Amino acid sequence: MNKAKRRTVIAGNWKMNKTPSETTALINEMKPLVKDADCDVVLCVPFVDIAAAIEASKGSNIRIGAENVHFKESGAYTGEVSAKMLKECGVEYVVIGHSERRQYFGETDQTVNLRTLAALNGGLKAIVCVGETLEQRELGYTETLLKYQTKMALTNVTAEQLKNVIIAYEPVWAIGTGVTATAEQADEGNGFVRSAIEEVYGKDVAETVTVQYGGSMNAKNADELLSKVNVDGGLIGGASLKAEDFSIIVKAANK
Ligand code: PEP
Numbered sequence: 001m002n003k004a005k006r007r008t009v010i011a012g013n014w015k016m017n018k019t020p021s022e023t024t025a026l027i028n029e030m031k032p033l034v035k036d037a038d039c040d041v042v043l044c045v046p047f048v049d050i051a052a053a054i055e056a057s058k059g060s061n062i063r064i065g066a067e068n069v070h071f072k073e074s075g076a077y078t079g080e081v082s083a084k085m086l087k088e089c090g091v092e093y094v095v096i097g098h099s100e101r102r103q104y105f106g107e108t109d110q111t112v113n114l115r116t117l118a119a120l121n122g123g124l125k126a127i128v129c130v131g132e133t134l135e136q137r138e139l140g141y142t143e144t145l146l147k148y149q150t151k152m153a154l155t156n157v158t159a160e161q162l163k164n165v166i167i168a169y170e171p172v173w174a175i176g177t178g179v180t181a182t183a184e185q186a187d188e189g190n191g192f193v194r195s196a197i198e199e200v201y202g203k204d205v206a207e208t209v210t211v212q213y214g215g216s217m218n219a220k221n222a223d224e225l226l227s228k229v230n231v232d233g234g235l236i237g238g239a240s241l242k243a244e245d246f247s248i249i250v251k252a253a254n255k
Helices: 020-034 047-057 083-089 099-104 109-121 134-138 142-153 183-201 222-226 243-254
Strands: 009-013 040-044 062-066 093-096 125-130 165-169 211-214 233-236
Touching (some): 009 165, 020 040, 020 243, 109 142, 142 165, 142 183, 183 211, 222 233
Parallel strands (some): 009 233, 040 062, 062 093, 165 211
């Protein structure tokens, strides 16, 4: 297993936080703190903050992502935003299938797949989230579920397109709860995701795919989590809203 074959990506997921003016202030605070990063640094922000985020991050190593994308290019889908719209705004990444969208907004493995295809066809990089609930873990379904979710999300995604896919393993019980998976659990979960990719695309391809861990990653635990061979970065919620904490995670990824 060769970690050097893949990009390490630290991505913030701001969820429903920050107004445009707060976005400008936070990115201005972050820029000098992450400028020497030896990994990719991404901030996924609410739709209304995208313009401010793109403007504030200009000339820096911070890339901007959205938190969702619709699967059609245009049409009668009130309240939705397409990949083409995001791309034209300067967005490079998009989070797809976050557990909060699966839990509160009826996102399914099928819609996650459609959104992933739309993002890729629209020239965006997809950060696709998978993860088990506590109940599923306790019933012993973690491996089966992670492999199923990963394969479903990647249905009809070509090996070429996979170069623009990041999978984020996010155990649902660890998101926003302050309960972090142990480094061993994170490594194991990420390993299940990588095996699923290997089963479809082969070992050589699987070794090149960035698999992040997400779930209460913070300035204190990032070092240990990111040291694991299968953990190629993090998707960070709460700690990405604090410049200092986020930059400590970015520095942990540099090691
Ligand atoms: C997330 O929103 O993807 C996440 C992992 O949140 P938190 O870091 O707050 O658990």
